[in-house]
Amino acid sequence: MKTYLITGGAGFIGSNFIHYMFNKYKEEIFIINIDNLTYAGNLNNLKNIENLNNYKFIKGDICDAENLSKIFKTYDIEYVVNFAAESHVDRSIEDPSIFVKTNILGTQVLIEIAKKYWKMKNGFKEGKKYIQISTDEVYGSLGEDGYFTEKTLIDPHSPYSSSKASADLIVKAYYDTYRMPINITRCSNNYGPYQFPEKLIPLIINNCIKNRDIPIYGDGKNVRDWLYVEDHCAAIDLVINEGAVGEIYNIGGNNEKQNIEIVKYIIYALKHKGLDVEEALIRYVEDRKGHDRRYAIDSTKIREELRFNPSVNFNDGMLRTIEWYLNNKDWLGKIVNGDYMNYYKKFYGR
Ligand code: NAD
Numbered sequence: 001m002k003t004y005l006i007t008g009g010a011g012f013i014g015s016n017f018i019h020y021m022f023n024k025y026k027e028e029i030f031i032i033n034i035d036n037l038t039y040a041g042n043l044n045n046l047k048n049i050e051n052l053n054n055y056k057f058i059k060g061d062i063c064d065a066e067n068l069s070k071i072f073k074t075y076d077i078e079y080v081v082n083f084a085a086e087s088h089v090d091r092s093i094e095d096p097s098i099f100v101k102t103n104i105l106g107t108q109v110l111i112e113i114a115k116k117y118w119k120m121k122n123g124f125k126e127g128k129k130y131i132q133i134s135t136d137e138v139y140g141s142l143g144e145d146g147y148f149t150e151k152t153l154i155d156p157h158s159p160y161s162s163s164k165a166s167a168d169l170i171v172k173a174y175y176d177t178y179r180m181p182i183n184i185t186r187c188s189n190n191y192g193p194y195q196f197p198e199k200l201i202p203l204i205i206n207n208c209i210k211n212r213d214i215p216i217y218g219d220g221k222n223v224r225d226w227l228y229v230e231d232h233c234a235a236i237d238l239v240i241n242e243g244a245v246g247e248i249y250n251i252g253g254n255n256e257k258q259n260i261e262i263v264k265y266i267i268y269a270l271k272h273k274g275l276d277v278e279e280a281l282i283r284y285v286e287d288r289k290g291h292d293r294r295y296a297i298d299s300t301k302i303r304e305e306l307r308f309n310p311s312v313n314f315n316d317g318m319l320r321t322i323e324w325y326l327n328n329k330d331w332l333g334k335i336v337n338g339d340y341m342n343y344y345k346k347f348y349g350r
């Protein structure tokens with residue numbers, strides 16, 4: 001039975017990954033989820049698996065070396081998958097400090113503890129691997145043409161993407177210096193169930209449900225390459241099992257959309273479901289500072305080397321996502337309470 005240490009497993013992608021893994025491997029795996037439950041961490045994302053015998057939740061911080069040491073002492077961990085991060089660009093523009101702490105320092109503390117418990121005199125114990133979940137945002141911004149490959153130079157612009165790029169460099173250094181078994185994945189924008197409604201797609205869905213204005217930054221023509229979260233999880237599982245040690249893998253959806261297209265799509269889909277919502281809710285607001293214009297991933301490497309192909313097309317993924325939020329208004333209701341509204345007013349009220 002393989003033991004996985006998942007960090008940030010109460011967040012959007014981490015919780016989807018835990019569901020994906022239990023659906024696929026059932027009792028064959030043991031998962032430990034360590035998460036310090038920031039505003040983005042939500043144990044309601046994991047309700048239906050929380051009592052499984054082969055699952056354990058530990059409330060803890062990836063910056064806390066002592067606590068991580070205890071976990072490594074107690075369990076024989078095969079894989080560390082590091083999702084834990086501060087993940088929202090707008091928050092990083094307001095206050096970069098926690099991004100530096102969690103994303104950079106936290107990654108270094110975590111990988112150092114893994115090294116300490118996995119390293120032998122000559123090399124590392126068999127079958128161990130550390131996976132760093134990174135982002136295409138480390139590559140910076142594209143013009144109208146071209147794609148990010150794994151060879152594209154990193155050129156991050158926001159405090160968020162800079163902190164993720166720094167973490168990638170630290171992880172790479174553990175491979176270059178100690179030959180520690182690692183992989184880094186760099187994925188494009190994800191969407192799907194359990195995403196915190198500060199990010200574009202769930203924010204729009206929530207605002208439509210509440211009949212609230214829909215804020216679009218700048219001219220609305222910034223482009224993102226959208227991937228359904230389950231496909232990201234499948235790609236990570238492939239990288240864990242088959243990724244060549246030391247390698248970086250880009251993961252993308254081949255689904256480039258302008259933000260305005262996404263907004264209009266959601267309004268159209270919700271109208272079809274009988275919601276009274278109109279494009280008149282759209283408000284063009286002040287642009288994000290340093291707003292990256294376009295992200296687009298070249299996934300040739302993971303497609304050819306690991307035979308990865310996204311299985312959920314954009315229409316199906318969006319309809320599934322919209323349906324999920326409509327069917328889980330309780331989940332949404334518990335989040336969009338006082339703290340969320342304070343955040344919302346602070347960012348969008350001006
Ligand atoms: P999220 O913000 O939804 O979740 C982050 C989780 O990490 C939360 O549960 C939070 O409580 C936890 N966390 C934060 N600080 C922690 C700490 N110090 N110790 C332990 N836990 C901590 O983020 P997400 O969207 O699920 O992203 C997960 C990872 O994937 C991040 O590393 C992000 O950079 C990367 N990523 C995200 C996307 C995307 O579109 N969302 C795309 C590519 C890569």
Ligand code: TYD
Nearest residue numbers: 089189198199200203215216217222224259
């Ligand atoms: P976001 O979901 O924050 O992801 P990221 O910035 O990491 O790609 O934003 C996606 C795009 O949507 C980005 O170009 C910014 C834009 N956006 C808006 O126009 N309005 C909003 O209220 C938000 C949250 C994002």
